[in-house]
Amino acid sequence: MNEFASTMNASHIAYVPWGPNSNSYAFTFVQSLGFTQPQPILSAPGWNVNPNTAPIVVWGGGP
Secondary structure, three states: OHHHHHHHHHOOOOOOOOOOOHHHHHHHHHHHOOOOOOOOOOOOOOOOOOOOOOOOOOOOOOO
């Protein structure tokens, strides 16, 4: 668990309300342990988002 936490913290992944977020962290941690991820009973934005592969979203810019 400590190695997982260190790796994720070193990634400096930005928090995004719909993911990656704390739900994404929990999803990825369960996945890293080799378990099948349960489906959340309630809406859990970001649950199925792997923070290491999520697209980067930048606010304030655009064409």
